[in-house]
Amino acid sequence: MALTAHGSKLYVANGRSNNVSVIDSARNVKLRDIAVGKLPWGVVIR
Numbered sequence: 001m002a003l004t005a006h007g008s009k010l011y012v013a014n015g016r017s018n019n020v021s022v023i024d025s026a027r028n029v030k031l032r033d034i035a036v037g038k039l040p041w042g043v044v045i046r
Helices: none
Strands: 009-014 019-024 029-035
Touching: none
Parallel strands: none
Antiparallel strands: 009 019, 019 029
């Protein structure tokens, strides 16, 4: 998991689903899933 610098979005790697979920942290609502390669393990925001 990784939280943006301003804290508004949380990115969560879903290994079994092969995607990353984007969560609105203020409303605790999933905004979307982003398809990635097989078995994502972690997320880094720079």
